[in-house]
Amino acid sequence: MNAPPFQPVPEQRGPESGVPVRPGGPGLAPPTQPQRNAPHRPNPSALPDPVWADAPVMCLNCGYSLEGLEAPGVCPECSTPFEQRLLWLAGMVKRAKTPFSARQLGMIVCGVLVFLSIQFGFIAYMVLGRTFLIVLAGLIVTLVALIVTRPRGGKHEGAIRLVCGTGGIAFIPLKGEPRPGLLGESFHPWGEADAASLDRVSPFWRTLRVGAVGGDNVLRPTFEAGVRCPDEHEALVIEALNGMLAHKTAPPIHPPTEPPTEPSTEPLGGAAREADPGSAGSASPGPAEYAPGPRRP
Structure with missing residues (x-):
């Protein structure tokens, strides 16, 4: 009885990795290395137009x-202008x-005074007695309060308004x-x-x-x-x-x-259409002018 002719097994590759695999055996996919320090920019078409x-x-x-x-x-509370x-x-x-604020100035002044009070605390205590301890405690409490309540919004990640x-x-x-x-x-x-x-x-x-x-x-x-x-x-x-x-x-x-009416939004240009986050190729509204309120003397 004659043996059937030898037929080579075609090479098989992993569907995702493209690495040759042994027939009937598991494939070996190389580890994927994440890109480091790659700039991330959101898709402009997913963000709304200016309104x-x-x-x-x-x-x-x-x-x-x-x-x-x-x-x-x-x-009336913080004197921030609004239009x-x-x-x-x-x-x-x-x-x-x-910008440099009064809070930062207060933190610097309190920090310097606390440092000097600790360095020359013995002499100050000999001269002022318990009054020095009260003043030192007040400076420490003020410095801690300024640090704890400081704004922390300096870093903003991701797309925002x-x-x-x-x-x-x-x-x-x-x-x-x-x-x-x-x-x-x-x-x-x-x-x-x-x-x-x-x-x-x-x-x-x-x-x-x-x-x-x-x-x-x-x-x-x-x-x-x-x-x-x-x-x-x-x-x-x-x-x-x-x-x-x-x-x-x-x-x-x-x-x-x-009281003002209900807040509303309109597209930049005055056209009465709703801003669509996915309207990258939509028709643009007509021109408009920015007219800030009149300045008072």
Whole structure:
């Protein structure tokens, strides 16, 4: 009886790894190495276009209720300016340098006094007695309170909403609403900034920089973020931001008025359509003008 001719077994490879495997045996897939330090940029088509929105019913800095106050004005609690309308952008914060505040100055002064009190505590106790211990305890309690209650909103990961007004930029999650007590930790005041720029990255993506222009006519940004801004909205957005920076000195506090109506949003340009997060290729609205409230003497 003649044996059947020899037929070689075709080479088999793993469906995912592409590594040769032994027939009937398990495949050996190489370990996948995650990419490190790879820049993450959200899909621009998944973020909403720039829109105008009515001023919120609470201060973006401290969460104080603004109901009954006429816009434009300032918050009675923290003196943060607010306008009748706000510019809402969506993107990712790259840099948010907080200006030097009175809280930081108080922390430095208390820290230096506590250090000197400990170094020369024996001499001070001999001169002042128990009064020195009371003063030292008060300084320590004040320093701890300033450290514990300091804002911690300097780092923001992922795509968020950037609410721009005359007082500064508030960082709000894309979904849901932040608690009023957390607004102050996610607020970036304009400070000494006097100019803004938008650098084109793609037809739907821009790099927003806000800062002060020095004597050499160079913008030194204190705030930087990647934002969704289609080409047709670029001129209007940069005009609105520079207008807010020019009117960041708000009018004096005014008496209460009738409560505002329900807050609403409308697309940038005044067209009555709802902002669709997936409308990357939708038709853009018509042009509109940024008209900040009149400045009062």
